[in-house]
Amino acid sequence: MGELNVPREPRSVSPAYRRYVVWLLFLIALINFFDRQIINILAEPIKHDLGLADWQLGLLTGFSFAALYTFTGIPIAIIADRTNRARIISGALLFWSVFTAICGLAQTFTQLLLARLAVGLGESGCQPPSLSLISDYVPKEERSSALAHYSLGITVGGLFALAAGGILADQFGWRVAFYVAGAPGVVLAIVALLTLKDPRSGRGATGEGVRPVRDTLAELSRTKIIWWLYAASAAKGMISYGQVAFLGSFLLRVHGESLQQASSRLSEPLQLDLGPLVLVGLALGLISGVGGITGTWWGGRLGDQVMQRRPERLLLIPAIATPLAVPFQVAAFLAPNGWLAIALLIPPALLHAMWLGPTFAALQSVVRPDSRSTAAAIQATFVLFIGLGLGPLLVGALSDTLADGVGLGSAEGVRWALIALSMVAFVASWLFYVAAGRLKASLVS
Structure with a gap:
């Protein structure tokens, strides 16, 4: 059986180029999440313009995106494990960037749904x-921080999507926000195509001499820790995507009057006509920036230290950090004013972000190099189908039920739906704890 010729630590590549690769992929991840998340801050204008219900917003912000990702991600990853990964990344970036811009042309719910499917x-x-x-480029001992660096693109992309999306939508409309979001990815796709290299040697990069797909899938199915990691990741995804899809709606519905007053006071010295959507976008960007970036970086650095000394404790980082976020979230959703709610949402953003580097590093270290893309896909x-696909949809459905069926109204409906979702953190923590006990015996690369 042929083996994929993948050096674990490429010797012919300069340290400067390795850093360039990590930074370039960071920027691609930034664009990835910018285009994925911008619809969250545009949800309220889209709802009013197209006349949508909350469950339809949940479908647009979650399930529509996750549906095709779920069914195509694994086949594309299997191809990536056998061909040139750099070209796949470049082509994918160009494709989703074009369709992000096309979202701005949608005139109906169905058209926007189809465009999001393409994204x-x-x-x-x-x-x-x-x-x-x-x-492949980074040695195991530095992998947690390198993958955390990449994951910062997730956080920074979300930050820019919320902040820039809110400003663009307020000043020019939600359609223009989609047009602007799609443009940078087209340029970056060309840069990646010309400069990003796959370190695998000849036959590995062309797909010759690789293991059959059935052998890769059989290996993954036998590695029990992987399934605990997948389940924990799905729970984290449900919390993250479910809440971010409705945080803007929560602030506008529950604290809209105070935010309107604040935006009016801010408009006068700036001589701009600013609406509350701008403040919400900037506030959510602040939450993502201060909390998410710090938590991602801290989790990665702490993961490197743990990996060098006690590898079996790597997954205790998210196991401990995740439930600590719950009291802050509940307090934020029950806060009497918008500014206190925003301040209380920063600590949970930090704590919830600490899982990224350690979890990605653990997963990439318990599979063979020629199975890494497939394992990640x-x-x-799991994260997208359960987290992004079901998280926003369930929050939206519960919000509608509480608002109309129980009679709480739209503001209280979304508030208590978000509080209910926060409790999933305890499930995620337990899953990470179980996986942590299996990690040391499962390390292979």
Whole structure:
């Protein structure tokens, strides 16, 4: 049986180029999440313009994107494990960027739904091969921080999507926000095509002499820790995507009057006509920036230290950090004013972000190098189908039920739906704890 010729630590590549690869993939991840998340801050204008219900918003912000990603991510990753990963990433970036811009042309719910499906199809070719590339370039002892660096693109992309999306939508409309979001990816796709290299040698990069797909899938199915990691990742995804899809709606519905007053006071000295959507976008960007970036970086650095001394404790980082976020989230959703709610949402953003580097590093270290893209794609499938696909949809459905069926109204409906979702953190923590007990015996690369 042929083996994939993949050096674990490429010797012919300069340290400067390795850093360039990590930075370039970071920027691609940034664009990835910018285009994925911008619809969250545009949800309220889209709802009013197209006359949508909350369950339809949940479908647009979650399930529509996750549907095609779920069904195409694994096949694309299997191809990536056998061909040139750099070209797959470049082509995927170009495809989803074009369809992000096309979202702005939608005139109906169905048209926007189809455009989001296409964005999901394109983005399914990004993260799995990117994680695999970084893991090939970076030695195991530095992998957690390198993957955390890449994951900062997730956080920074979300930050820019919320902040820039809110400003663009307020000043020019939600359609223009989609047009602007799609443009940078087209340029970056050309840069990646010309400069990003796959470190695998000849036959590995062309697909010759690789293991059959059935052998790769059989290996993954036998590695029990992987399934605990997938389940924990799915739970984290449900919390993250479910809440971010409705945080803007929560602030506008529950604290809209105070935010309107604040935006009016801010408009006068700036001589701009600013609406509350601008403040919400900037506030959510602040939450993502201060909390998410710090948590991702801290989790990665702490993961490197743990990996060098006690590898079996790597997954205790997210196991401990995740439930600590719950009291802050509940307090934020029950806060009497918008500014206190925003301040209380920063600590949970930090704590919830600490899982990224350690979890990605653990997964990439318990599979063979020629299975890394496939393993990452299956993880992304769990996160997106359960997290992004069901998280916003369930929050939206529960919000509608509480608002109309129980009679709480739209503001209280979304508030208590978000509080209910926060409790999933305890499930995620337990899953990480179980996986942590299996990690040391499962390390292979």
